[in-house]
Amino acid sequence: MDTIRRQLLKGAGATGALAAALAAGLLKPTQVLANEWNRAAFEAKESPAVLKALGAGSSSDSKDLLLKAPDIAENGAVVPVDVVSNIPNTISIAILVDKNPFPLSAAFDFASGAMPEMSVRLKLGQTSVVKAVAKTADGKYYTVQKEVKVTVGGCGG
Amino acid sequence: MADPMKIRAQMKGDVAEVRVLMAHAMETGQRKDNAGNLVPAHFIQQITVEVGGKLVIQGQTGTSVSRNPVFAFKVKGAKAGDKVVVNWVDNKGEKRTDEAAITA
Numbered sequence: 104m105d106t107i108r109r110q111l112l113k114g115a116g117a118t119g120a121l122a123a124a125l126a127a128g129l130l131k132p133t134q135v136l137a138n139e140w141n142r143a144a145f146e147a148k149e150s151p152a153v154l155k156a157l158g159a160g161s162s163s164d165s166k167d168l169l170l171k172a173p174d175i176a177e178n179g180a181v182v183p184v185d186v187v188s189n190i191p192n193t194i195s196i197a198i199l200v201d202k203n204p205f206p207l208s209a210a211f212d213f214a215s216g217a218m219p220e221m222s223v224r225l226k227l228g229q230t231s232v233v234k235a236v237a238k239t240a241d242g243k244y245y246t247v248q249k250e251v252k253v254t255v256g257g258c259g260g
Numbered sequence: 261m262a263d264p265m266k267i268r269a270q271m272k273g274d275v276a277e278v279r280v281l282m283a284h285a286m287e288t289g290q291r292k293d294n295a296g297n298l299v300p301a302h303f304i305q306q307i308t309v310e311v312g313g314k315l316v317i318q319g320q321t322g323t324s325v326s327r328n329p330v331f332a333f334k335v336k337g338a339k340a341g342d343k344v345v346v347n348w349v350d351n352k353g354e355k356r357t358d359e360a361a362i363t364a
C-alpha cells in the first residue's frame with residue numbers, strides 16, 4: 104500500500120515540475136514587457152464585458168474627452184480614430200468598437216510626459232458605435248462615444 | 261523578421277510628435293482565404309514607446325487595429341536629438357524594435 108502511495112506522490116511531483124517548466128517557457132515572449140496582454144478584456148465579445156474586464160464597470164460621460172472619427176467611413180478596413188483627453192491626470196485610454204467580434208481595439212497607458220491622446224486606424228466590420236474610455240490616476244473612468252456608419256465592411260482584411 | 265517600422269518624431273513647439281507605421285498583417289482570425297479556410301489570427305498585442313530612455317507609452321492592441329497600423333502620440337518634455345525607441349510583440353511572439361531621433 105505504502106509503495107503505491109510513494110509512486111503516486113513521485114508521479115505527481117514530476118508532472119508538476121514539467122507543467123511549471125512549460126509555463127515558464129510559454130511565458131517568455133511576454134516577459135519582455137512588464138505589462139501582460141489583458142486577455143480577458145481583449146477576448147470579451149460584448150462591450151459591457153470589456154469594460155468590466157478593464158475595471159471600468161462604472162463610468163461617467165465627459166465633455167473633456169474628445170473622440171474624433173468620421174460620420175461615414177467608406178472603407179471599414181481603415182477608419183482613423185483620434186482620442187484626446189483633457190481630463191486632468193488621465194493615465195490611460197482604451198478604444199472600443201461595439202459591433203466588432205472583439206470590441207476592445209487598443210488600450211494605452213501614458214507616463215513620463217506622454218500626453219493623453221492617441222491616433223489609431225481601426226477596422227470596423229459594420230456600422231458601429233466607437234467608444235473611448237479614459238482612466239484617471241485616482242481610478243475614475245470617463246467615456247465618450249460616436250457612431251460611425253460603414254458602407255463597406257472591414258472584415259475582408 | 262518583420263519589416264522595419266517607420267518612425268517620424270518631430271518637435272512642434274515644446275511637444276514632440278511621434279508617428280509610427282508598423283508593417284504587420286494584423287490578421288483577425290475571422291477572414292477566410294480563397295480556398296475558404298480561416299486565416300489564423302496574427303496581430304500585434306503589445307507596444308512600448310521610449311523617449312530619451314524613459315518609458316512613455318505602454319499599449320496593448322487587439323484584432324480591430326487596421327493592417328499596417330499607424331499610431332501617433334505626443335510627448336512633453338522631450339527635445340530634439342532625443343532617441344525614440346518603439347517596440348512591438350505580436351501574438352506569435354514575433355517582435356521588432358526600431359529607433360529614431362527627434363528632429364527639430
